[in-house]
Amino acid sequence: GNSVTQMEGPVTLSEEAFLTINCTYTATGYPSLFWYVQYPGEGLQLLLKATKADDKGSNKGFEATYRKETTSFHLEKGSVQVSDSAVYFCALRRAAGNKLTFGGGTRVLVKP
Amino acid sequence: DAGVTQSPTHLIKTRGQQVTLRCSPKSGHDTVSWYQQALGQGPQFIFQYYEEEERQRGNFPDRFSGHQFPNYSSELNVNALLLGDSALYLCASSWDTSGSGETQYFGPGTRLLVL
Numbered sequence: 001g002n003s004v005t006q007m008e009g010p011v012t013l014s015e016e017a018f019l020t021i022n023c024t025y026t027a028t029g030y031p032s033l034f035w036y037v038q039y040p041g042e043g044l045q046l047l048l049k050a051t052k053a054d055d056k057g058s059n060k061g062f063e064a065t066y067r068k069e070t071t072s073f074h075l076e077k078g079s080v081q082v083s084d085s086a087v088y089f090c091a092l093r094r095a096a097g098n099k100l101t102f103g104g105g106t107r108v109l110v111k112p
Numbered sequence: 113d114a115g116v117t118q119s120p121t122h123l124i125k126t127r128g129q130q131v132t133l134r135c136s137p138k139s140g141h142d143t144v145s146w147y148q149q150a151l152g153q154g155p156q157f158i159f160q161y162y163e164e165e166e167r168q169r170g171n172f173p174d175r176f177s178g179h180q181f182p183n184y185s186s187e188l189n190v191n192a193l194l195l196g197d198s199a200l201y202l203c204a205s206s207w208d209t210s211g212s213g214e215t216q217y218f219g220p221g222t223r224l225l226v227l
Contacts, residue, residue, distance in 0.1 A: 004154075036218075043116075043202055044155070044218040089154055099145065099168055100204075100216060102154030 002027045006090050006103035013080055013110050021075040021106045023064075023090035031092040033057075033066055033073040034100070038087045047075075047088070080110045114139060116205050116219035124225045125193050133188040133222045137205030143167075144186040145216060146178060147202040155202055161186050162208055190224075198226045 007022040025031065032051045036044040048057030053068035064075045073090060090103040117136045125131050137144050143162045147155035157170035161180035180186045184205075190197055200223050204216040 043220040044204075046215055046217065049215065091154075099157040099160060099170065100147075100155070101157070104154045105152075 002031070002092060002094055002101045004090050004092055004101055004103035006088075006106050008104070009087075009107035011106060011108045013108070015082055015110055015112055016079045017110075019075070019077045019080045019084070019108065021088055021090075021108070023073045023075065023103060025071050025073065025090075025092050027071075027092055027094055027101075029094060030068075031094045033064070034091040034093070035062070035064055035073070035075050036089045036091060036102075038089065038105070040086070044089065080108075082110050082112055084108060085110045116203055116217050118201075118203050118219040118222050120222060121220070122223045122225075124227065126227050127193055127195060129193050129226075130189065130191045131193060131224060133190075133201050133203075133224070135186045135188070135203030135205075135219060137184050137186070137203075138217050141205035141207050141217070142184050143206045143208045144180060144184065145204045145206070146186070146188045147204065148172070149200040149202055149221070151199070158188070193226045195226050198224060200224075 003026045034049045035047040037047045048059040050057040050066035056065045062077045087105045087107045089105045091100045119134045145160040146158040149155040159169040160167050164180045175191045177189045200221045202221045203219045206216045
C-alpha cells in the first residue's frame, strides 16, 4: 500500500538556520506530493505541492523537489524564523480525488 | 470567501455515547473528506463524500458514518464511542476534477475527548 515516512522530530534550530525535513514515500504509479503545516491549535494548511517528477514546489521560502528516482520530497528552507515553529506533514495522493496519505509529522522549533 | 468551517470546536463525551460533527466546505467545493488525527500522529483518512455519496473509505469501523447534504456540507457520526476515538477530527474540502492537481483545504478541526 501507500505510505509516507518522515524524519522524527523534534527539530530544534536557531533563527536564520537552514532547515531540511526528509520525506520518502512508497506508492504505485505517479502520486502527487504535498507538504502541509500545522500551527499549534490549528488545522492543516497547504504549504506546497508537486504533481509530477522533477517538479519543484515552493512557497514562503520553503521548497521541495519531487524526486522519483529516490522516491523523496524533502522540504527545505534557507533561513528559518521563529514563526516557522510548527508541525510539518508530508503527504501523497495517488490520483485526483483520492485520499491523502500522511507521514507522522515533524515538529520544528525555532529559537530566537 | 469563507474557508472550511467545522463545529463544534471542542466536545467531551463519555464511552458508549454517540457524536455528530459538522463541516461546511469552502465556497465552490463539492467534495468533503474526513480525517482523524490522534495526538502526535499524522491524519488518517476516514472517508470521502461526493454528490451525497460515500466515494471512498479508509480502515475505520462501521461505527463511523457520514452524510453529505445537497449544499455540500457534511456530517461525521460516531456511535458507541471508545476512549481511543479521542482525537482531532479534520474536514477537508476540494473541487472534484478529472485531472491531477486538485488541492484539499482543511478546516480547524473538532477536538473530541472521550472519557
